[in-house]
Amino acid sequence: MPYRRKFKKAKGTSDNSCVVKKAECPNHVWTYDFISDQTEDGGKLKLLTVLDEFTRESPAIELGRSIRARDVIAVMEYLFMVRGAPKFIRSDNGPEFISDAIEKWLKRNHIETLHIAPDSPWENGYIESFNGKLRDDVLNREVFHSVKEAKVIVENWRLEYNNHRPHSNLDYMTPAAFAAGCNPSGSATLRLPDCRIKNVDNSLIKGGT
Numbered sequence: 001m002p003y004r005r006k007f008k009k010a011k012g013t014s015d016n017s018c019v020v021k022k023a024e025c026p027n028h029v030w031t032y033d034f035i036s037d038q039t040e041d042g043g044k045l046k047l048l049t050v051l052d053e054f055t056r057e058s059p060a061i062e063l064g065r066s067i068r069a070r071d072v073i074a075v076m077e078y079l080f081m082v083r084g085a086p087k088f089i090r091s092d093n094g095p096e097f098i099s100d101a102i103e104k105w106l107k108r109n110h111i112e113t114l115h116i117a118p119d120s121p122w123e124n125g126y127i128e129s130f131n132g133k134l135r136d137d138v139l140n141r142e143v144f145h146s147v148k149e150a151k152v153i154v155e156n157w158r159l160e161y162n163n164h165r166p167h168s169n170l171d172y173m174t175p176a177a178f179a180a181g182c183n184p185s186g187s188a189t190l191r192l193p194d195c196r197i198k199n200v201d202n203s204l205i206k207g208g209t
Helices: 069-083 100-108 121-139 147-164 175-182
Strands: 029-038 044-052 060-064 088-091 112-115
Touching (some): 044 147, 060 147, 088 121, 100 112, 147 175
Parallel strands (some): 029 088, 088 112
Antiparallel strands (some): 029 044, 044 060
């Protein structure tokens, strides 16, 4: 049976916790986070991981030497165009996620933020579990000789995770299969009008920091 990381619910769990504000359908609640690693020469690697909490599907993992707020906006803006935009995005209070550029851009696009309480990773348990699998399966096992090599290996793992790894909480379906079942038309964009926001405005991307 696949290992499942468990998170203890602490007293005073905030209203933005994943155990309180739960995803009800695809594109309802997305979550994102950062994890770090390094290349063989000691150079820093930063990874932005993104997850749909309902389907457990990861639409993207961005990787680079550094990822700033404007880079986060660029990644999310692309995902919104090809997949539809979520109603909520859950995250911790990292400087990139609470920057004026991101907050204004999300507000302009009518996407609500769910910032978890400080020092409370269990409130963002889905992405924490996903990051743990990524670290156990890839980051702790691979020696990256370059950023390009790291990107290829991590992307291959993301595709394998989405398409070939069954989840017990999804009736042992893969995230991709489960998401496809929620969208029987086969469209690339999930057509669930009650759970997604349209008309993404990318006018605030330029000049973001």
